[in-house]
Amino acid sequence: MEQNSTKERLDGRVTATNGEQNGTSRRLTDEEFDRYSRQMIVPEMGKEAQLRLINSKVLFIGAGGLGCPAAQYVAGAGVGTIGIIDSDVVEPSNLHRQVGHATSRIGMKKVDSLITHLRDLNPLPTYVPYTFPLSPENAADIISQYDLILDCTDNPATRYLISDVCVLLCKPLVSAASIQKSGQLIVLNCPPTPQGKLDKKYPPCYRCCFRKPPPANTQLSCGEAGIMGPVVGLMGVAQAGEAVKILASGLHLPSSTPETPEDDPHNLIQPTLLIYSYDLNAAPGPFTFRALKMAPRKKNCFACGENSPQTLTLEGIRSGNPNYVQFCGIQTAKTTLPIEERMTALAYHVVKQTGILPNHILLDTREKEHFSFGSIDGAVNFPFGKLLMKAATIKRDGGDAEEILPVKSAEDPIFVVCRRGLDSQEAVEKLRELGLDHGGKRKIVDIIGGMKAWKEEVDPSFPFI
Amino acid sequence: MAPEPDTMPISVDFLGGLETLFSNNPHHTISLPLLNPSDSSPANVGFLISHLVKNHLKHPRTEFFVHSDGHLTPGILVLINDADWELEGEEECKLQAGDKVVFVSTMHGG
Numbered sequence: 001m002e003q004n005s006t007k008e009r010l011d012g013r014v015t016a017t018n019g020e021q022n023g024t025s026r027r028l029t030d031e032e033f034d035r036y037s038r039q040m041i042v043p044e045m046g047k048e049a050q051l052r053l054i055n056s057k058v059l060f061i062g063a064g065g066l067g068c069p070a071a072q073y074v075a076g077a078g079v080g081t082i083g084i085i086d087s088d089v090v091e092p093s094n095l096h097r098q099v100g101h102a103t104s105r106i107g108m109k110k111v112d113s114l115i116t117h118l119r120d121l122n123p124l125p126t127y128v129p130y131t132f133p134l135s136p137e138n139a140a141d142i143i144s145q146y147d148l149i150l151d152c153t154d155n156p157a158t159r160y161l162i163s164d165v166c167v168l169l170c171k172p173l174v175s176a177a178s179i180q181k182s183g184q185l186i187v188l189n190c191p192p193t194p195q196g197k198l199d200k201k202y203p204p205c206y207r208c209c210f211r212k213p214p215p216a217n218t219q220l221s222c223g224e225a226g227i228m229g230p231v232v233g234l235m236g237v238a239q240a241g242e243a244v245k246i247l248a249s250g251l252h253l254p255s256s257t258p259e260t261p262e263d264d265p266h267n268l269i270q271p272t273l274l275i276y277s278y279d280l281n282a283a284p285g286p287f288t289f290r291a292l293k294m295a296p297r298k299k300n301c302f303a304c305g306e307n308s309p310q311t312l313t314l315e316g317i318r319s320g321n322p323n324y325v326q327f328c329g330i331q332t333a334k335t336t337l338p339i340e341e342r343m344t345a346l347a348y349h350v351v352k353q354t355g356i357l358p359n360h361i362l363l364d365t366r367e368k369e370h371f372s373f374g375s376i377d378g379a380v381n382f383p384f385g386k387l388l389m390k391a392a393t394i395k396r397d398g399g400d401a402e403e404i405l406p407v408k409s410a411e412d413p414i415f416v417v418c419r420r421g422l423d424s425q426e427a428v429e430k431l432r433e434l435g436l437d438h439g440g441k442r443k444i445v446d447i448i449g450g451m452k453a454w455k456e457e458v459d460p461s462f463p464f465i
Numbered sequence: 466m467a468p469e470p471d472t473m474p475i476s477v478d479f480l481g482g483l484e485t486l487f488s489n490n491p492h493h494t495i496s497l498p499l500l501n502p503s504d505s506s507p508a509n510v511g512f513l514i515s516h517l518v519k520n521h522l523k524h525p526r527t528e529f530f531v532h533s534d535g536h537l538t539p540g541i542l543v544l545i546n547d548a549d550w551e552l553e554g555e556e557e558c559k560l561q562a563g564d565k566v567v568f569v570s571t572m573h574g575g
């Protein structure tokens with residue numbers, strides 16, 4: 001690590017230091033010198049660290065809420081090769097948090113949009129676009145070309161795939177995630193350590209820390225649960241911070257990795273899981289940032305533990321073993337309700353328009369935030385969580401089930417609509433269990449596909465979020 | 466708050482969104498009975514989880530914290546006095562007065 005004074009460091013501009021691997025002995029160009037001077041004069045940075053950045057290759061997996069802010073700072077810092085992989089296109093609902101895109105680039109591939117932005121910020125790096133999704137077939141070929149990987153994805157299956165390939169190819173991984181008002185960050189497999197090595201303490205992989213994914217029905221996406229821009233932005237910037245730190249200090253190079261004493265509080269053998277949580281109604285408090293110390297590499301880890309060379313290989317991954325999608329579960333629409341208890345959004349609209357449909361109750365089980373943006377005429381908001389809670393209370397304590405409905409009219413049929421058609425089916429079942437169908441005399445009907453289907457089949461101008 | 470007899474104070478934190486299931490409060494100090502009344506065994510983390518569900522979980526979407534069989538939902542990280550609970554025996558880990566237990570839900574969005 002360079003500890004020279006600023007003056008000596010400035011002299012480094014013309015005086016080549018002793019030769020070091022990766023060309024850290026070359027001079028900086030005038031353009032590089034001007035552009036990176038403010039970070040080079042920071043103590044412990046300097047010319048050699050800057051050249052390490054310039055000689056490094058970083059891969060961003062995901063060009064969304066994490067990838068945009070992370071890539072901005074990594075590109076700004078002068079990392080020489082920047083690969084970005086993502087198959088999505090820019091949508092208006094991305095822009096509150098995906099600040100590397102622009103209104104003028106809606107509809108463009110996110111990778112091309114972000115690179116447009118980054119080139120304008122810093123034209124010196126080489127940018128490598130991959131406009132297709134990362135898959136078990138292509139992951140190793142792409143990841144092998146980089147020194148450091150940033151996991152900026154949005155789903156557990158890809159997160160496990162990335163970590164497994166990073167273990168097998170000996171790549172350090174900076175992983176972040178965010179949802180609603182919370183974010184998390186951790187540096188994994190750094191210094192990079194070969195699979196199965198356990199003669200002393202080594203850094204963990206993603207599976208060491210998160211052995212099993214949450215069940216599919218509790219995995220929330222930003223599209224469903226929402227996400228605050230500054231929260232995910234902060235995690236992305238923190239990822240960039242860790243990436244620049246690792247590359248500038250050469251921690252990504254297995255050969256030059258210095259022996260870090262186990263009790264050194266800065267070592268990455270027991271990395272910190274940083275949790276940022278944000279309460280919209282409160283001032284920052286002691287729980288805004290939490291730093292949790294994780295365990296080192298685990299003996300029984302499927303990907304990096306003692307027997308892992310038998311359980312996880314690159315050839316295996318390429319040919320579909322493990323099956324990441326199955327491991328993480330897929331949330332599929334239930335179709336347990338018989339067809340006579342279901343109706344398409346279009347059919348509901350038509351029977352209502354033509355006057356065939358008698359008086360009825362239409363329950364909208366979306367959250368009140370969603371309901372407030374618009375609903376079908378006559379719909380009454382009855383959030384699904386509230387419905388479940390009231391149903392549970394009646395089951396436990398007894399009482400008149402009719403009372404839980406937000407509107408009273410004992411004979412009228414009940415229609416239930418939700419956001420995408422899953423909760424509404426469960427709601428129909430719950431209402432029936434409570435006897436609200438009067439032994440079959442009163443119809444309780446699910447509107448298939450929810451408000452999403454309503455927008456597609458009936459009202460294209462409906463503000464579906 | 467004076468401790469109730471035959472209970473011990475346990476510090477419980479909920480992070481990563483789990484706090485929304487527990488009255489939107491990330492930090493709780495709870496009075497945990499010293500013995501699990503169902504079999505009079507000393508309180509362990511499994512008992513703490515069922516105690517939390519019974520007395521503190523104020524949200525209908527309980528599946529985000531426990532399975533229907535009462536076990537913790539996979540994907541939730543547990544730290545007992547700053548150590549990964551997998552190294553401490555998971556639900557079997559015995560608790561003592563003043564222990565700190567942290568539950569973190571894993572996030573995947575980005």
Ligand SMILES: [Zn+2]
Pocket residue numbers: 204205206207208209297298301302303304305
């Ligand atoms: Zn591992």
